[in-house]
Amino acid sequence: MPASRCGAIRRADASENIWCMTEPSAWRRARAFSRGPESTGHRLTRRRRARMRRLAWVLLAGAALPLHAQNPVEVDAQHYRLEYEDKQVRVLRFRLAPGEKSPQHEHAARITVVVSGSRLRIEDTDGAIYEMTIYSGHAERQPATRHTVENVGSTVYEELTTEFKDAASQPPKLVVKAPPPPPPPPKKEEPKKAEAKKKEEKPKEEKPSVAASAPTTPGAQPAGTKPAATGTTTPTPAQAPAAKVQPEVAAAAPPPEPQPIIKPLKVRPPEEPNRRRRKSFAAEEMSEATVNNTRLAFMEQGKGQTVVFVHGAMGDYRTWQLQIPEFAKRFRVVAYSRRYHYPNPSTGKEEDYTYEANVRDLAEFLKALNAGPVHLVGHGYGAAVATLLAERHPEMVRSLVVSEPGFDKLLDEKRAYRSHWARDEIYNIIRKPLSRQNPENGVRVYHNWLAETQPWQQIDPQEQYERMQNANALRAQTVDPTAPAFNCEAAKKIKTPTLVVAGQNRSPNSAEITGTLAACLANSERVTISEAGPAAYLDNAKEYNDAVLSFLGKH
Structure with missing residues (x-):
């Protein structure tokens, strides 16, 4: 066997090359046997030392690397x-x-x-x-x-x-401790259980009662059959089975007409103990308009120029409880519920809830009111709908008040992408629970994502119940989450006097959208409501009302 095979690792005082790992094992055994038992024992001892040296090098190399036990x-x-x-x-x-x-x-x-x-x-x-x-x-x-x-x-x-x-x-040594105990589960609302049980035991009546128009379980939409305020009966929607229609209801049903139909409608909201808002709406006379193949419930108060309130994604006509009494002292106030929002009928499976459909609904609704140019006040989704109407039908709008319109196209490219991604992500998260029997999880997650008011756990049960009444509308909204393609060029076409309202504690995206929209509009004013978040109409209602009433008084 040539000695050059192990010359690289041969020591200066050693003539044997028995430490070469490339030598054939038979040749190593022959060399050890020819040198006797002492050399064999000495060779085994040095082998152990070599192994220990190699192990030490491995440990040292590992110690030089970052330790990420919880990478x-x-x-x-x-x-x-x-x-x-x-x-x-x-x-x-x-x-x-x-x-x-x-x-x-x-x-x-x-x-x-x-x-x-x-x-x-x-x-x-x-x-x-x-x-x-x-x-x-x-x-x-x-x-x-x-x-x-x-x-x-x-x-x-x-x-x-x-x-x-x-x-x-590197992080300090990990000390494992027992996790803190989980918080106790929230108590169920006993009044709701008692109300549901009472309704199940209640015998059937010949005519539908007023309470039948309000859902008895969170998230359920009101039934399509609603009693009228003057004794007449509201026609049953197409989704209701024909067997449940009373003879007198079928006789009183108006023939289908292409023109919008407005008729009285009485809605009594559920009881509201310890309510910090809505003290003037114990029971109100409602009306209903059939426009664009859908039914829109609305209420009106006061006299004078018409002010129409358009609510946001999770609201209905009750959103403007703190505005209607004050505005009704000087104007004719109309607050309506957009399609599929309480108390409008909904099956929870609609797929025609889009910005375009809501803009057409509002245009037909204003024609049905026959009030001429109106003042439009919108928030959130409703602000976007009102702005799009002012762009396409300027003859219908006397003035415009918007807050939190959510026009992503007014953001810079990176923020617009992130905002679009976040909306798609939240809709994907809530779509599945909203489609089930108990959509409370979807409503709760979306409420906290909006962060317009207090977190879901801190709002009172009655407000939670009202949000749950619009669960079907929220599910329909997730079908088409595409934001309107409204940019600065479109805003420049609006000549209507516009007031852009923002809360002092708004998000960075909201601040950028508000500033860009006010700058692009040809005739705009801008106001910031102090000590208020995105829902400025609720967080600081007095300052919001004063600012909007002052603006409407000029036009």
Whole structure:
């Protein structure tokens, strides 16, 4: 066997090359046997030392690498993504949708840059829990830590994190503690159970009662049959079985007409104990208009020029409870419920709920009112509908008041993309629970995502019940989540006097949309309501009412 095969590792004082790992095993055994037992024992001892040296090198090499027993990329691959890595640093992208939670993971010392802010609930390994609102653009250096993160805000949270791999940047030794006990489950509403049980035991009557127009379980839409205020009976919708139609109802049903039909309708909302708002609406005389192949319930008060209120995504005519009494002192006030919103009939399976359909509904509804040009006041989804109507039918609008219209096309390209992605994501999350028998989870998640008022757990049961009454309309809204293609060029075409209202505590996207819209409109004013969030008409109703009434008085 040539000696050159092991010359690279031969020691200077050794003539044998028995340590060469490339030598054939038979040749090594022959060399050891020719040298005797002492050399064999000595060779085995040195072999053990070599193995220990190799093991030491492996341990040292492993110690030089960062230890990530709870590597976020491995523990939570759904929310963490590795963007870049080398020997010194690694860059992670973290994205957490509203309502989602990232399990416990650890970070080395790092620098974090927030791409899209939200409100987070963070729990450390020592059991400390705290919440904070983190805004877009925030950057800071953070020490090594282990924690659990939950997005309790209304927007998608996204950040870029640069972690350092030196030993001083690694998190401290993990100390496992028992998790805190979960909070007790919320108590069920006993009045609702008693009301449902009472209705089941109630014998059937010949004529439908007034209470039959209100749903008895959260999320259910009112029945299509509603009694009239003057003793006449409202025609039964097409979805109701023919066997349930009373003879006198069929006789009183008006023949189908292409023109809009307005008839009286009486709606008594459910009882409202300890209600901080709506004190003047114990029972109101309602009317109903049939326009654009749908039925729209509305109420009106006062005399003078007509002011029409258009509610948002989860509201109905009751949204404007704090505005109607004040505005009715000077104007004829009309508040209507858009298609499929309470108390309009809905099966929960409609697929024609779009911005275009709502704009056509409003145009036909104004024609049915026969009031000439009107003042339009809208919020959220309703503000977008009112603005689109002012663009396409300027002859119908005397003045326009909008807040939170949600026109994504007025944002810059990156924010518009993130806003569109967030809307699609939240609709995908709530669509399935809204389609089930108990849609409370979908309504709760969407309510918290909007973050217009208090979180779902803090609002009173009556307001939760009212939101649940519009669950079918919310489900229909998720069918086509496409925002209207309304940009600055379209806004410049509107010559109608417009007041753009915004709350002081609005989101960054809302601030940009509000500012851009006010700048693009040809005849606009802008007002900020102090101590108010997105729902300024509710958070600071007095200042909102004064500002809007002052604007309407000029026009």
